[in-house]
Amino acid sequence: MTAQDDRLKAMTFQRPEFIPVSVGLLPAAWMKYRDALDDIVRRHPIIFGDDPPSRRDYNAVARETFRPGDWPDEWGCVWSNVAEGMEGMVTSHPLPRRQDVDAFTAPDADTGLPHGFMYMRLFYLRGFEELMVDFAEQPPQLQALIDKVLAYNVRQMRNLLAQQTEAGRILGFGDDLGMQHALPISPAAWRKYLKGCYAKLYGMVRQAGHYVYMHSDGHFFEVIPDLIDCGVNVINPQFRANGLGNLAAVCKGKICVDLDLDRQMMPFCSPADLDAHVLEAVEALGSPAGGLWIKGEVGPDVPLENIEALCDALETHRAHFGN
Numbered sequence: 001m002t003a004q005d006d007r008l009k010a011m012t013f014q015r016p017e018f019i020p021v022s023v024g025l026l027p028a029a030w031m032k033y034r035d036a037l038d039d040i041v042r043r044h045p046i047i048f049g050d051d052p053p054s055r056r057d058y059n060a061v062a063r064e065t066f067r068p069g070d071w072p073d074e075w076g077c078v079w080s081n082v083a084e085g086m087e088g089m090v091t092s093h094p095l096p097r098r099q100d101v102d103a104f105t106a107p108d109a110d111t112g113l114p115h116g117f118m119y120m121r122l123f124y125l126r127g128f129e130e131l132m133v134d135f136a137e138q139p140p141q142l143q144a145l146i147d148k149v150l151a152y153n154v155r156q157m158r159n160l161l162a163q164q165t166e167a168g169r170i171l172g173f174g175d176d177l178g179m180q181h182a183l184p185i186s187p188a189a190w191r192k193y194l195k196g197c198y199a200k201l202y203g204m205v206r207q208a209g210h211y212v213y214m215h216s217d218g219h220f221f222e223v224i225p226d227l228i229d230c231g232v233n234v235i236n237p238q239f240r241a242n243g244l245g246n247l248a249a250v251c252k253g254k255i256c257v258d259l260d261l262d263r264q265m266m267p268f269c270s271p272a273d274l275d276a277h278v279l280e281a282v283e284a285l286g287s288p289a290g291g292l293w294i295k296g297e298v299g300p301d302v303p304l305e306n307i308e309a310l311c312d313a314l315e316t317h318r319a320h321f322g323n
Contacts (some may be wrong), residue, residue: 006169007170010290011211011234011256019286019321020258020293021314023047023307027061028085028300034058036304040051044311046318063084074107077124080258085300093127098134099139101126106152113156115174115215118197128184135185135193142193150197157201161208166232170211170234171199178218179243187222195226202231215259221246228255234293250266257285259294263311267301271309286322294318 004117009016023044030037038056041048064071065088081088095101104125116124122145123131134142160171177183183190202212214227217235221243224235234260237247251257259281265273278294285292296310 004239007293010167010293011170013253013256013287013290015288015289019282021047021318022293022295023311023314024218024295024300026085026297027059027066028083029298029307030056030058030060030301031085032300033304036221037307040304040311044315046315047311048303064089070177074109074111075121079262090124092131093123093125095125095145096127096130096257097128098139098141099100101148102154103143104145104148106148110156110159113160113173113201116176117153117156117173118175118201119177119194122146125149131158132184134293135189140284146193146197153197153201153321154204157204161204161210164208164210167209168211170204172213172215174215176217177223178216178220178241180219182219184221184250187226191226192224195230196299198230198232199226203289206231217241217260219287221250224250224255236260236295238263244281248284251291252285252287253289253291256291256293259285260297261294263297263299264299266296266306266310267303269306271305271312274306274309275316278310278317282317282320283291283322286320288321 003020005018006016006018008014010020025037025041038052041052061067061084065079065081066085068081068084070091071081071088073079076094077090078092079088080091095104125145126134143182164171177190185193202214205212211233212231213234213236214232217238219241224237224247226236232255234256236253238260239247239262245256246260261281262277265277269277279296282292294314297316298307300311
């Protein structure tokens with residue numbers, strides 16, 4: 001059985017052979033550790049594959065927003081970055097006043113559905129504080145802006161689905177819905193203004209015969225049942241922001257979780273702590289029927305010994321299915 005077979009079986013609760021596991025290595029980690037990180041990759045083919053590249057550009061980044069400087073996007077949002085190899089952030093917003101929304105039109109260019117395609121795009125355009133005031137005061141421009149962004153995203157989704165020639169694909173989407181300890185708006189407001197957007201977009205995917213994988217950083221477990229309603233098959237939440245008990249309560253047996261392990265402990269803990277952390281996650285969310293994937297994301301602040309320990313723990317506990 002291949003790793004892809006296990007992902008499908010775990011997602012659909014059809015008893016995978018192993019828990020699917022993965023490790024993401026940020027560009028800044030490659031820039032810092034270089035050959036030493038490549039050595040770890042080669043020692044862990046279960047996680048990284050059997051055929052890593054013989055030569056690698058350690059300074060390569062996937063997007064320009066990982067490079068230092070200011071980077072305007074097609075929407076007129078300006079991204080700024082001071083840390084090469086880490087993602088930048090939007091520092092200049094094209095719609096700082098509510099009345100700016102009235103004349104605003106989405107880009108003509110088709111840019112796909114990047115990370116932050118719906119909720120995050122709203123505060124990229126308005127600015128976070130201004131958008132929060134909009135959600136509190138509920139002016140007509142709030143719904144108008146949501147409608148314009150959604151219409152653009154529907155067009156992008158149609159384009160994406162037209163390119164999917166193989167049935168039953170797992171299509172991935174990312175939009176960070178939460179903050180460290182709470183949703184930025186109430187669950188009721190989220191349901192009023194945003195749930196229908198995801199239901200529309202993800203409904204298109206499901207109607208086309210594909211599966212939906214959704215990543216979100218931050219605390220958002222209260223609306224995971226709503227995302228299940230919207231058609232999400234695999235949810236990718238953060239361990240620390242949501243709490244393992246909360247995730248077990250709303251997810252176990254209901255939706256497959258690709259658990260993002262605790263990035264905030266990885267730079268400081270011991271290798272033994274990492275092993276215990278992975279085992280704790282498996283015991284809380286794992287099941288012989290499936291419903292669990294596990295991943296870790298590694299930045300330049302994680303010591304090499306902890307990167308190795310993370311890989312070892314994932315390989316050890318992927319055969320342990322919990323209760």
